[in-house]
Amino acid sequence: MNFLRDVWKELKKTSWPTRKELTKYTITVIATVVVIGLFVFGVDTGVSYLVNLLIN
Structure with a gap:
């Protein structure tokens, strides 16, 4: 109770x-x-695009 x-x-x-x-x-x-989310979205999209270029 004291607590x-x-x-x-x-x-x-x-x-x-x-x-x-x-x-x-x-x-x-x-x-x-929102700003950090947009930044992460942009980086993710850019990396995905570059990976797709390398694969294809």
Whole structure:
């Protein structure tokens, strides 16, 4: 029971982000994931194209 009480005390000390900050961070994460996904897609497509050229 002491553990849960201590956890609750620590959670009260936490500074939680505002709605504006949370929105900003969420958009940043989504944009980063999209950019990295497009990069990986481009590299994968390019490598597949080169492998197909070498095979054929």
